Amino acid sequence: EQDISERLxxxxxxxxxxxxxxxRQMDELNAAIDDAAVSERITAIQDVVGRILARAEEEPAVIAGLDRLTAYYLPTTVKLLDAYDRLEEEPIQGENISSSRSEIEHTLEVLHSAFEKLFDDTYQDLSLDVSADISVLHAMLAQEGLTEGPFDVRP
Structure with missing residues (x-):
């Protein structure tokens, strides 16, 4: 079988x-960030993004719908994590720093949900294909009298 990367x-x-x-950049920032809850969110985001990228390698056609992932979503995520890391290191955690950190923490939750939805969307075409195949299969089975079809009329 052809190496996956050779098909791309x-x-x-x-x-x-x-x-x-x-x-990888998220990994480096995650190692530098001390807050355990934030670190868990970063790991969860990395996991979902890893799944999206594996899906893209497996089914290259989905890449067309993922252009914003590497053009905007991931660079912005890395930028926010970098800001969080710098804010976390400040010795005095005043209101502005605390507020910014809190905003970033909330945004990481939003990003995780959004990336999960993006991952699910990569299966949209497959899901439509499966539904169509099942509909045709049911119709053929009913036509052959192998199952009760929706058009069967009982005397």
Missing amino acids: TPEQRAFVARGRDYV
């Missing part, structure tokens, strides 16, 4: 590589 176009490989680079 150079652009698709670049997309996956960019995504993996952002995950």
Whole structure:
């Protein structure tokens, strides 16, 4: 069987590589961030993004719908984590610092949910294909008299 990366176009490989680079940057920032709850959220985000990238390698057609992932969502996530890391290191945690940290913490929850939805969306075409196949199968089974069909009329 062909290596997965050999099936991808150079652009698709670049997309996956960019995504993996952002995950690596998140890993470095996660190691620097002390807050355990924030660290858990980062790990959860990395897991979902990893699944999205694995899905993109497995089914390159989904990459077309993921352009904002590496163009905006992941770089912004990394930027927010970098800001959080810097804020966390400040010796005096005043109102502005505390407020910014809190906003970032909430945004990480929002991002995690959004990335989960994005991952689920990568299965949309497969889901439609499965539904269509099942409908045709049921119709053929009913047509052959192998199941009760929706058009069966009882005397």
